[in-house]
Amino acid sequence: MTLPDPGTWGAILAIAAMAVATYLCRIAGVGLMSVIPLTPHVRRGLAALPGSIVVATVLPLIERLGWAAAVALLVAIGTMILRRSELLALLTGMAAISALRAFGF
Amino acid sequence: MSTEPPFSPNVSEAPITGAGLVLGLRKVSVLIPGIVVFAVAFGAAASAKGLSFLETMLMSAFVYAGVAQLVAMELWRPEWTWGAIAGLAVVTATVNARMVLQGASLQPWFAKYPKALNAFHLFFFTDANWLIGTRYRAEGGRDLGVLVGAGLVLWVVWAIATGGGYMLGALVSDPRRYGIDLVMPIFFAAMIVPLWRGRRGMVPWVVAGLVALITARLVDGYAFIIVGSLAGALTGAFRDDAA
Numbered sequence: 554m555t556l557p558d559p560g561t562w563g564a565i566l567a568i569a570a571m572a573v574a575t576y577l578c579r580i581a582g583v584g585l586m587s588v589i590p591l592t593p594h595v596r597r598g599l600a601a602l603p604g605s606i607v608v609a610t611v612l613p614l615i616e617r618l619g620w621a622a623a624v625a626l627l628v629a630i631g632t633m634i635l636r637r638s639e640l641l642a643l644l645t646g647m648a649a650i651s652a653l654r655a656f657g658f
Numbered sequence: 659m660s661t662e663p664p665f666s667p668n669v670s671e672a673p674i675t676g677a678g679l680v681l682g683l684r685k686v687s688v689l690i691p692g693i694v695v696f697a698v699a700f701g702a703a704a705s706a707k708g709l710s711f712l713e714t715m716l717m718s719a720f721v722y723a724g725v726a727q728l729v730a731m732e733l734w735r736p737e738w739t740w741g742a743i744a745g746l747a748v749v750t751a752t753v754n755a756r757m758v759l760q761g762a763s764l765q766p767w768f769a770k771y772p773k774a775l776n777a778f779h780l781f782f783f784t785d786a787n788w789l790i791g792t793r794y795r796a797e798g799g800r801d802l803g804v805l806v807g808a809g810l811v812l813w814v815v816w817a818i819a820t821g822g823g824y825m826l827g828a829l830v831s832d833p834r835r836y837g838i839d840l841v842m843p844i845f846f847a848a849m850i851v852p853l854w855r856g857r858r859g860m861v862p863w864v865v866a867g868l869v870a871l872i873t874a875r876l877v878d879g880y881a882f883i884i885v886g887s888l889a890g891a892l893t894g895a896f897r898d899d900a901a
Contacts, residue, residue, distance in 0.1 A: 563738025564713050570747040571730060572720040578754040579780045582761030583768050591766065594895045601894020602763040602887060603792045604853045605866035606756060609886025611846045612867040613874035618839065625840055626847040633851040640688040646844040650837035 621658045625650035672770035678803020685794065686808035689786045692841040693812060694819040696724050699838045701823020703731045711824055718820035722813060723784065725842065725880075726753040749879075756883045759891075760788040767795055771802055782809030789845060793852045861897065866890025 559566050589595060615623045629646030632638070697718065704714040704727075721727055726749075733746055761768075761783065768776050779802070791805045870886025877885075 559738045559740060559743060563743070564709065565716070567730075567738055567743045567746050568713060568717045568721065570743050571717065571726065571750045574747040574751040575721050575723045575726060575754050575757075576781060578751060578757040579761060579783045580777065582758040582763075583765045583776060583780060585758070586762045586765035587769060597897070598891040598895030599763055599766065601859070601862035602759060602891045604850070604855075604859065604863045605890025605894070606759055606763070606883065606887040607846050607849050607853065608863045608867040609870035609890060610756065610883050611843055611850075613870050613882045613886075614843045616871060616874065618843070622840055622843065625837065626843060629844045629848050630850060633848040637851070638688065639845065639848050640691060642848040643689075643692045643841065643844050646840060646847075647837040650840050651835070654835060654837070 619658075621650060621653040624653060672802070673800055674771070674775075674802040674806065676803065678801030679807035681801070682790070682804035682807025682809075683811050685790050685804065686786065686811050689790070689812070689845065690815055692845060693724075693786060693815055695836075695838050696841050697816045697819035698823030698826065700724060700727050700731070701820040701825075702827050703728060704820075705824045705827045707731050707734045708736065709734065711821070714824050715817065715821060718817050719813075721750070722782070722816060723750075723754055723757075724816075726750045729753050753880050756785075756880070756887070757783065757788075759884065759887050760785075764788070764791055764795070767791070767800070767802070775802075779806045779809055782806070782813050784809070784812065785842060786812055786845065789849050793849070796852060862890040862894040865893040 586599075611626065615626060625646045628649040629642040632642040632645045636642075700718065701714060704717070705711075709717075717727055717730070721730075729749060730746060733749060735742060761780065768780075783805075787805055787809050790808050794804050866886045866889055868886075869889035870882040873885040874882040
């Protein structure tokens with residue numbers, strides 16, 4: 554059996570495929586952990602997971618985006634330590650990167 | 659906000675309250691400016707790539723995953739084969755694979771709620787929701803309404819701002835210039851502060867960071883998030899001295 558060509562529906566089908574793939578990612582972790590027993594090891598692993606996700610996401614992005622980005626993220630972290638405000642961290646971080654890039658860094 | 663929601667009849671294990679919804683709305687409001695900027699950038703990229711307005715809105719409404727949508731714009735084409743569609747689905751899944759781990763980290767919280775409710779609110783689950791939920795849980799919160807409220811508001815904002823970005827189009831043709839590419843990294847970096855639990859808790863993070871850096875060198879794409887995060891979780895799981 555061969556499928557008919559996607560044709561004019563190609564873009565819609567591509568969006569649908571993305572939507573299904575994304576939703577599966579959203580429910581997979583919760584579904585998976587509901588069959589894995591919560592042993593002390595698993596519990597400690599889950600406790601270490603959020604920070605690990607944050608660091609594993611940010612560090613390689615800094616390497617890709619360059620040291621101006623690193624400065625901007627440090628400014629954001631510093632703002633967060635001082636004021637505990639995500640909005641302020643976003644503003645100072647984006648101001649820092651805009652300024653650095655405007656000056657050609 | 660460490661106090662329990664004021665009206666909560668019979669909430670023993672699994673509260674979901676109107677007060678929680680409102681609190682979620684408040685918590686997400688500080689992230690909204692960044693999300694708007696991100697959505698506008700996507701809308702502009704989509705119009706530049708030749709997507710119709712309807713296609714752009716459908717993608718934001720049903721895929722609802724910023725990074726994956728921007729990556730899809732790099733791969734977008736005027737004509738589609740089944741192979742290209744399958745390829746796009748695979749790329750989308752790898753970009754979003756971090757959601758698997760994010761969901762897993764919050765599962766002990768979700769497990770107390772009905773499956774249908776979880777299936778519903780997980781549709782609205784994003785990086786921002788995960789950051790809010792993780793921080794709220796770390797502060798001792800238990801009301802799922804916070805996550806649901808934040809998710810719904812963010813979804814509406816994301817859709818509206820996508821439409822705006824599509825209309826504005828070329829105005830933000832260079833997202834780098836305004837630091838838009840740094841919005842999500844900034845939110846993630848800022849999260850380190852509330853997640854900080856002293857030096858002992860740092861060991862898994864260092865492992866996660868180093869493994870992610872090495873993976874990013876060796877493998878294209880976003881695999882580094884998964885590999886690094888898993889390495890950090892495993893380190894945390896098998897460290898005997900972990901408190």
